[in-house]
Amino acid sequence: MTPARPLIDEGRASQADRMLTIQDLHVFHGPIEAVHGISLNVERGKCISLLGPNGAGKTSTISAITGIARATGSIRFEDREISADSVEARIASGIAVSPEGRRIFSNLTILENLTLGAALQRDQAEKGRDIDHWFSLFPILAERRDQAAGTLSGGEQQMLAIARALMARPKILLLDEPSLGLAPKIVRQIFDLIGTLKDKGMTILLVEQNATQALKLADYAYLMSSGRIVAHGTADELGKSDKLMAELTGVA
Amino acid sequence: MIRLSQSQRSGLVGAALLAAVLVVIGVATLYFGSRYQIRLVYSAYVNLIVVLGLQVFMGNARITNLSHSAFMGIGAYAAALCVTPENIKKISLPAAPWGLADFSLDPVLSAAIAIVITAVLAFLLGLFIVRLTSIGATIVTLAVLVIVHAVFLYRTDIFKGNQAFFGIPQVFDLGWVVGIAILAVVVCRLFRESRWGIQLRASADDEVGAAAMGVQIYKLRLIAWVLGAVILAVAGICYAYFLGTISARPFYFNHVFLTLAMLILGGMRTVTGAVLGTFLISFGLEGVRYLETGPVLLGIDLPEALGLSGIALGAVIVLTMALRPTGIMGNREIETLFVRKTF
Amino acid sequence: MEYVIQQGLNALSFGAEYALLALGLAIVFSIMGLVNFAHGEIIAVGGYTMVAFAALAIGNPVIVMAGAVIAAMLASLTLERVAFRPVRKADPTTGLLTAFGVSIVLQNVFLMFVSPRPIAVTSLYFLDWPIEIAGIRLASLQVFETLTTIVVIVALMLFLRRTVLGLAVRAASLDFEMVRLTGIKANRVFAMAFLISGLLAGLACIFIMARRGSVDPHLGFDPVLKAFVACVVGGFGSLPGAVLGGFLLGAVEVAMLVMLPQSLGGMTDAFVFMIVALILIWRPDGILSPAIEKGDKL
Numbered sequence: 038m039t040p041a042r043p044l045i046d047e048g049r050a051s052q053a054d055r056m057l058t059i060q061d062l063h064v065f066h067g068p069i070e071a072v073h074g075i076s077l078n079v080e081r082g083k084c085i086s087l088l089g090p091n092g093a094g095k096t097s098t099i100s101a102i103t104g105i106a107r108a109t110g111s112i113r114f115e116d117r118e119i120s121a122d123s124v125e126a127r128i129a130s131g132i133a134v135s136p137e138g139r140r141i142f143s144n145l146t147i148l149e150n151l152t153l154g155a156a157l158q159r160d161q162a163e164k165g166r167d168i169d170h171w172f173s174l175f176p177i178l179a180e181r182r183d184q185a186a187g188t189l190s191g192g193e194q195q196m197l198a199i200a201r202a203l204m205a206r207p208k209i210l211l212l213d214e215p216s217l218g219l220a221p222k223i224v225r226q227i228f229d230l231i232g233t234l235k236d237k238g239m240t241i242l243l244v245e246q247n248a249t250q251a252l253k254l255a256d257y258a259y260l261m262s263s264g265r266i267v268a269h270g271t272a273d274e275l276g277k278s279d280k281l282m283a284e285l286t287g288v289a
Numbered sequence: 290m291i292r293l294s295q296s297q298r299s300g301l302v303g304a305a306l307l308a309a310v311l312v313v314i315g316v317a318t319l320y321f322g323s324r325y326q327i328r329l330v331y332s333a334y335v336n337l338i339v340v341l342g343l344q345v346f347m348g349n350a351r352i353t354n355l356s357h358s359a360f361m362g363i364g365a366y367a368a369a370l371c372v373t374p375e376n377i378k379k380i381s382l383p384a385a386p387w388g389l390a391d392f393s394l395d396p397v398l399s400a401a402i403a404i405v406i407t408a409v410l411a412f413l414l415g416l417f418i419v420r421l422t423s424i425g426a427t428i429v430t431l432a433v434l435v436i437v438h439a440v441f442l443y444r445t446d447i448f449k450g451n452q453a454f455f456g457i458p459q460v461f462d463l464g465w466v467v468g469i470a471i472l473a474v475v476v477c478r479l480f481r482e483s484r485w486g487i488q489l490r491a492s493a494d495d496e497v498g499a500a501a502m503g504v505q506i507y508k509l510r511l512i513a514w515v516l517g518a519v520i521l522a523v524a525g526i527c528y529a530y531f532l533g534t535i536s537a538r539p540f541y542f543n544h545v546f547l548t549l550a551m552l553i554l555g556g557m558r559t560v561t562g563a564v565l566g567t568f569l570i571s572f573g574l575e576g577v578r579y580l581e582t583g584p585v586l587l588g589i590d591l592p593e594a595l596g597l598s599g600i601a602l603g604a605v606i607v608l609t610m611a612l613r614p615t616g617i618m619g620n621r622e623i624e625t626l627f628v629r630k631t632f
Numbered sequence: 633m634e635y636v637i638q639q640g641l642n643a644l645s646f647g648a649e650y651a652l653l654a655l656g657l658a659i660v661f662s663i664m665g666l667v668n669f670a671h672g673e674i675i676a677v678g679g680y681t682m683v684a685f686a687a688l689a690i691g692n693p694v695i696v697m698a699g700a701v702i703a704a705m706l707a708s709l710t711l712e713r714v715a716f717r718p719v720r721k722a723d724p725t726t727g728l729l730t731a732f733g734v735s736i737v738l739q740n741v742f743l744m745f746v747s748p749r750p751i752a753v754t755s756l757y758f759l760d761w762p763i764e765i766a767g768i769r770l771a772s773l774q775v776f777e778t779l780t781t782i783v784v785i786v787a788l789m790l791f792l793r794r795t796v797l798g799l800a801v802r803a804a805s806l807d808f809e810m811v812r813l814t815g816i817k818a819n820r821v822f823a824m825a826f827l828i829s830g831l832l833a834g835l836a837c838i839f840i841m842a843r844r845g846s847v848d849p850h851l852g853f854d855p856v857l858k859a860f861v862a863c864v865v866g867g868f869g870s871l872p873g874a875v876l877g878g879f880l881l882g883a884v885e886v887a888m889l890v891m892l893p894q895s896l897g898g899m900t901d902a903f904v905f906m907i908v909a910l911i912l913i914w915r916p917d918g919i920l921s922p923a924i925e926k927g928d929k930l
């Protein structure tokens with residue numbers, strides 16, 4: 038295997054643009070180290086993709102950013118070190134996540150799921166407008182607003198999970214495999230939605246195994262394997278590299 | 290000739306070490322102890338057998354059992370009903386049905402019958418209990434405790450309820466119970482290290498994985514459950530054969546919690562933990578009880594403090610759960626403290 | 633006919649008390665998998681608070697009742713902080729044993745610092761007087777108890793459906809970690825659950841004390857044992873299950889009292905527990921078990 042490129046591409050962005058900066062991150066599940074010292078940047082208003090096969094450590098990285106998983110190393114969010122903060126404090130500072138497996142509250146109604154997403158939102162009128170906004174974007178959610186969220190299809194649940202995350206009006210959105218297990222048509226819808234969010238200026242860290250689709254959207258991408266970042270570059274650069282295909286398909 | 294596995298052989302080493310401790314405590318008490326101390330140590334050994342019976346099921350299947358004192362009671366009453374002379378039963382149980390007052394057997398046969406009765410009852414209940422998930426099983430054991438106690442209280446014509454069932458021949462002394470406790474330690478260790486015990490512990494850690502490997506979890510749980518009940522019956526018999534009188538009260542919640550605390554403190558996963566917890570709490574509580582009476586210590590006249598032993602017992606449970614849920618011993622048996630781990 | 637109605641109303645009021653207690657257990661269990669056996673001692677705290685008021689010669693029933701409820705809520709919160717926080721992540725068995733430990737400690741604290749013997753509390757006798765409507769004889773206390781339970785159920789439902797924290801409590805029963813990922817502080821959710829649980833215990837305490845007229849260290853043990861049974865029968869962790877289980881248990885108990893011959897009177901509890909065991913064997917997760925796997929706890 039060829040050595041990875043330099044970990045931090047200093048020329049890529051000026052310090053000021055960086056919204057999320059991770060350096061030398063190690064993530065642990067109990068005694069097991071799942072991520073072995075990775076570094077990455079997410080710039081304001083950009084969509085950054087984290088690619089890699091199953092078990093590469095992508096979800097672990099997301100969990101470390103939200104504070105769910107134990108980690109060492111530096112996590113800076115908007116020029117503030119947050120690695121010692123509690124999960125709740127990190128969310129309050131503007132991080133929202135649509136987690137792997139969606140994890141909607143299936144025993145709550147759709148409306149209640151969205152309400153919980155805006156748990157920290159004080160402005161009731163704003164909350165109402167946001168809910169209306171999402172309902173107009175996803176009419177199916179509006180139709181079934183008072184039904185248990187567990188009755189939604191996988192694609193609808195994913196929409197709900199993203200909408201729930203955005204109800205918090207976050208500064209950065211972490212998306213963990215939003216296309217996992219969905220039909221191609223739905224996958225396209227989800228990526229369209231992510232594209233729209235990006236166009237509106239949302240900062241996004243998109244974790245995916247579906248490299249083709251993710252690279253269409255992403256401004257920059259990191260490729261992870263076995264807990265390390267093995268390559269990174271713009272979508273064009275990575276899209277042309279054999280390394281990507283080799284890593285993702287397991288044919289090395 | 291029974292072939293023992295490697296782990297069973299190291300289990301026997303551990304059992305021998307524990308046996309040595311039990312013998313030393315027993316002999317020292319016999320030679321130096323007052324009557325009161327002998328009685329105290331005897332009851333510690335009975336509780337040890339109870340805790341061992343509890344450990345067989347709880348420690349290997351990892352399901353909390355709250356009915357153990359009931360099985361101890363069943364063993365005690367069954368033996369007492371068989372062994373007590375007719376002339377005494379005629380007086381104490383004048384209304385006994387089914388001719389229960391019209392016979393008496395020798396102590397060995399009585400004990401055997403008591404063990405069989407307890408084992409059969411445990412087997413029948415176990416058929417249901419082993420199929421339940423952990424907390425559900427615990428609740429059914431709680432129901433068993435309440436029901437058995439209610440029967441003891443209700444059928445005063447057989448059990449005399451909260452009154453003393455007296456006249457049981459006092460055939461055991463401290464030596465007997467030390468021997469039986471050692472036997473129980475050996476049985477528990479051999480079971481723990483047997484293929485059944487190992488599989489059962491593995492399935493408690495990972496039920497799905499063990500089932501996928503073909504472990505028959507219900508069968509193994511049932512074996513541990515019945516074996517535990519047999520040991521509990523033996524404990525009940527030891528209790529009855531030493532004291533000569535029994536009543537329903539000692540086989541209820543207080544005793545359940547006391548013995549549970551012993552097992553939890555020492556560590557329910559190991560036999561060593563059971564032994565250690567039993568002695569720590571038995572002797573520790575005795576110290577606390579002394580404080581309860583309001584003694585004069587270092588020139589300070591302490592006030593009477595009823596309830597101190599209860600507070601200590603509860604605090605032991607709470608602190609163990611908070612600080613070291615697997616108890617003092619964790620997963621370590623006594624022999625691993627002496628043998629250096631080799632990889 | 634009148635007899636049937638009479639017994640039906642008895643069953644309802646028995647059930648109301650069990651439902652009140654069972655809800656208090658279920659709300660805590662639903663979010664942290666803890667079978668809180670120390671719930672009974674929370675009730676006793678309420679009872680001893682009434683004793684304290686009597687000692688201070690405060691007889692105003694509103695103050696006495698409010699004081700008991702507030703004391704129960706504070707006690708519940710305190711237990712969460714001191715005893716149950718360390719075992720938050722632990723399995724249900726560890727939690728159950730901790731709760732048993734707490735229960736033993738508190739019972740003995742009452743025994744040591746107050747008295748092992750029952751202490752009379754007369755300030756609530758006024759709640760209990762006989763009523764006769766159309767030939768059916770009732771105690772006013774039964775009516776109050778049933779009404780209170782109904783009000784509590786409605787209020788709890790509103791809280792759980794209309795407030796963010798209420799939604800969080802419901803969501804936490806499924807996936808606590810995800811609730812934290814919406815930014816709601818876990819400690820607040822736990823505190824809320826224990827506060828509600830304490831409130832329910834405090835209310836139950838008023839009725840138990842008004843009926844018994846005395847408090848001793850074991851005041852709460854039996855009622856909570858029954859409430860526990862109600863939870864199990866209804867489906868542990870399910871709030872509707874707790875209510876259903878409570879009323880079902882009330883019905884079973886009254887039926888046992890009515891149908892069992894006098895000579896078997898002492899066996900009521902045994903039969904009740906036998907039915908519980910049978911229900912569990914028939915449906916191991918209770919009648920209305922929460923349908924979905926519990927998510928990871930914290």
Ligand SMILES: Nc1ncnc2c1ncn2[C@@H]1O[C@H](COP(=O)(O)OP(=O)(O)O)[C@@H](O)[C@H]1O
Pocket residue numbers: 066067069071089090091092093094095096097098
């Ligand atoms: N909760 C956990 N406990 C133990 N190991 C875990 C846990 N979660 C993930 N792992 C391990 O960490 C590694 C990375 O997993 P993960 O971050 O989920 O990868 P990805 O999201 O890229 O598929 C895997 O080897 C996985 O087995």
Ligand SMILES: [Mg+2]
Pocket residue numbers: 092095096097137214
């Ligand atoms: Mg993943």
